[in-house]
Amino acid sequence: MTTFRKLAPGKLVIASHNAGKVREIRALLEPYGINPVSAGDLGLPEPEETGTSFRENALLKAHASAASSGLPALADDSGLCVDALGGRPGVYTADWAERQWFEGNPGRDWYLAMGKVEGLLAEQGPGVDRSACFVCTLALAWPDGHAEVFEGRADGSLTWPPRGKLGFGYDPVFVPVGNVLTFAEIDPAEKHRISHRADAFAKLVAGVL
Numbered sequence: 001m002t003t004f005r006k007l008a009p010g011k012l013v014i015a016s017h018n019a020g021k022v023r024e025i026r027a028l029l030e031p032y033g034i035n036p037v038s039a040g041d042l043g044l045p046e047p048e049e050t051g052t053s054f055r056e057n058a059l060l061k062a063h064a065s066a067a068s069s070g071l072p073a074l075a076d077d078s079g080l081c082v083d084a085l086g087g088r089p090g091v092y093t094a095d096w097a098e099r100q101w102f103e104g105n106p107g108r109d110w111y112l113a114m115g116k117v118e119g120l121l122a123e124q125g126p127g128v129d130r131s132a133c134f135v136c137t138l139a140l141a142w143p144d145g146h147a148e149v150f151e152g153r154a155d156g157s158l159t160w161p162p163r164g165k166l167g168f169g170y171d172p173v174f175v176p177v178g179n180v181l182t183f184a185e186i187d188p189a190e191k192h193r194i195s196h197r198a199d200a201f202a203k204l205v206a207g208v209l
Contacts, residue, residue, distance in 0.1 A: 009033035015065035020168030062141035152199025
């Protein structure tokens with residue numbers, strides 16, 4: 001039986017500058033006596049994500065925030081994996097949303113990213129497999145270098161065109177198994193219950209809280 005280090009109630013750094021992700025993590029932590037503060041709120045730098053897996057990137061971010069803040073830090077690395085695209089965009093999920101500097105408006109454009117995925121699927125013809133999953137890896141690191149890792153998953157399929165105004169990222173094109181609505185159409189409380197992040201958090205809660 002695996003033994004995990006327990007996380008004491010108190011302040012915890014959420015190692016992310018993504019407002020949507022921070023909002024979801026705060027909602028999930030709220031019932032457990034944890035006082036989450038984001039890396040952005042603390043002015044911590046964003047480390048370069050050089051890992052080739054969700055696990056590597058989550059650990060990199062968690063260790064960086066724990067070392068910089070002197071507090072336990074929780075990092076989430078997550079992404080969309082599309083079966084017909086060989087698991088892409090995977091760890092490059094956010095990169096596919098990056099606008100180029102020469103376009104005059106650098107930053108992330110999630111409709112650009114969703115369009116890229118749809119374009120690649122369309123190239124394979126009308127019968128293409130549209131199965132996909134969201135994967136979430138949570139890394140919890142302490143300032144002494146110890147870390148615990150938990151992975152969650154939500155299976156589903158992709159739809160087009162995008163639907164819904166809730167959620168963030170690729171949520172408007174992802175329909176989870178057993179639903180007809182996209183993640184961007186589902187009530188946030190329901191999404192928190194069935195998402196890849198909720199799955200990973202359930203494992204984290206069972207292990208360290």
